Amino acid sequence: xxxxxxxxxxxxxxxxxxxxxxxxxxxxxxxxxxxxxxxxxxxxxxxxxxxxxxxxxxxxxxxxxxxxxxxxxxxxxxxxxxxxxxxxxxxxxxxxxxxxxxxxxxxxxxxxxxxxxxxxxx
Amino acid sequence: xxxxxxxxxxxxxxxxxxxxxxxxxxxxxxxxxxxxxxxxxxxxxxxxxxxxxxxxxxxxxxxxxxxxxxxxxxxxxxxxxxxxxxxxxxxxxxxxxxxxxxxxxxxxxxxxxxxxxxxxxxxxxxxxxxxxxxxxxxxxxxxxxxxxxxxxxxxxxxxxxxxxxxxxxxxxxxxxxxxxxxxxxxxxxxxxxxxxxxxxxxxxxxxxxxxxxxxxxxxxxxxxxxxxxxxxxxxxxxxxxxxxxxxxxxxxxxxxxxxxxxxxxxxxxxxxxxxxxxxxxxxxxxxxxxxxxxxxxxx
Numbered sequence: 001x002x003x004x005x006x007x008x009x010x011x012x013x014x015x016x017x018x019x020x021x022x023x024x025x026x027x028x029x030x031x032x033x034x035x036x037x038x039x040x041x042x043x044x045x046x047x048x049x050x051x052x053x054x055x056x057x058x059x060x061x062x063x064x065x066x067x068x069x070x071x072x073x074x075x076x077x078x079x080x081x082x083x084x085x086x087x088x089x090x091x092x093x094x095x096x097x098x099x100x101x102x103x104x105x106x107x108x109x110x111x112x113x114x115x116x117x118x119x120x121x122x
Numbered sequence: 123x124x125x126x127x128x129x130x131x132x133x134x135x136x137x138x139x140x141x142x143x144x145x146x147x148x149x150x151x152x153x154x155x156x157x158x159x160x161x162x163x164x165x166x167x168x169x170x171x172x173x174x175x176x177x178x179x180x181x182x183x184x185x186x187x188x189x190x191x192x193x194x195x196x197x198x199x200x201x202x203x204x205x206x207x208x209x210x211x212x213x214x215x216x217x218x219x220x221x222x223x224x225x226x227x228x229x230x231x232x233x234x235x236x237x238x239x240x241x242x243x244x245x246x247x248x249x250x251x252x253x254x255x256x257x258x259x260x261x262x263x264x265x266x267x268x269x270x271x272x273x274x275x276x277x278x279x280x281x282x283x284x285x286x287x288x289x290x291x292x293x294x295x296x297x298x299x300x301x302x303x304x305x306x307x308x309x310x311x312x313x314x315x316x317x318x319x320x321x322x323x324x325x326x327x328x329x330x331x332x333x334x335x336x337x338x339x340x341x342x343x344x345x346x347x348x349x350x351x352x353x354x355x356x357x358x359x360x361x362x363x364x365x366x367x368x369x370x371x372x373x374x375x376x377x378x379x380x381x382x383x384x385x386x387x388x389x390x391x392x393x394x395x396x397x398x399x400x401x402x403x404x405x406x407x408x409x410x411x412x413x414x415x416x417x418x419x420x421x
């Protein structure tokens with residue numbers, strides 16, 4: 001289950017990277033290809049960092065599942081992991097469907113270098 | 123302490139404004155509202171003109187520093203907090219931003235804000251540093267013992283990391299990856315914080331009007347995750363997060379037929395109830411999500 005969900009999360013980020021015309025990396029970061037894919041996908045797109053913590057939580061929950069023996073706790077962790085993967089899927093889907101979605105949000109970059117204010121008040 | 127409520131707290135987040143003031147007063151923390159404050163630019167202005175947004179936020183800080191003599195500005199809204207912190211960062215590191223702010227401030231006829239004149243903090247910092255868990259624990263009259271809470275911090279409280287230099291400084295400081303100040307305060311009030319991995323996940327708030335379906339699905343997943351984690355209540359610390367969770371909870375049921383039962387309350391409302399303040403004074407009746415159903419047993 002853990003590996004299946006991790007593979008799903010990776011495939012979501014692969015689609016994002018491919019949509020940007022790049023070949024998805026096969027490298028890993030901190031032991032996870034998912035984190036390397038996120039880093040690749042966020043290069044030049046600061047708004048993609050809005051899903052950075054979701055990716056890190058996925059990696060964290062995978063690690064926890066690797067350590068946990070108690071069945072009821074494992075079940076709970078798997079549920080949470082599945083919801084994290086679902087969240088990543090929804091987030092990336094939105095960004096693939098609507099160009100520029102979230103570009104002016106929490107992890108945005110200034111969209112223009114020379115601003116209207118500079119032209120008007122310069 | 124200069125208080126910058128921001129536009130949302132005079133509208134949809136009125137209950138957050140009210141509960142913040144009432145809780146502060148009960149704990150002996152004074153707030154002095156920034157005079158003639160303006161909108162920080164919200165999420166919209168920087169899309170059109172980032173430096174204009176820097177100016178708008180700088181004006182608020184200028185009034186606090188130069189007209190009120192304040193050294194700290196407290197902004198309870200994540201969007202306002204984020205924008206003031208971003209303006210602070212831009213003015214400290216970007217000469218063109220300083221030039222634009224200088225020019226517009228002169229035209230507007232007020233003193234130009236200089237980076238470092240004030241420190242901007244969030245309502246969580248205000249209560250955590252101003253009161254602290256030990257004192258709060260002593261003041262609790264109605265312990266929230268048994269209340270299972272998922273703490274949702276949203277995005278603007280921690281992202282992007284570089285505008286929050288005081289965070290991630292080790293023990294005692296707030297974390298951008300695993301924020302915990304709200305957890306700490308509510309635990310001191312007796313609540314049981316559930317393990318909630320989506321505490322900073324995107325809710326699609328900025329495109330709630332342009333792409334409502336994406337927002338609804340993102341919020342629905344957050345609500346479901348909170349319920350799966352065992353939470354009865356999602357505690358919020360931002361008016362945009364709060365109204366987004368409430369509205370899309372309703373929309374998810376209407377549009378997708380997906381009903382969730384978890385209730386949304388501002389963390390200040392939860393703390394107020396723990397302090398023995400009446401729910402009406404805390405504006406609980408103004409929430410769309412009926413928190414009284416869950417909170418009745420704590421009164």
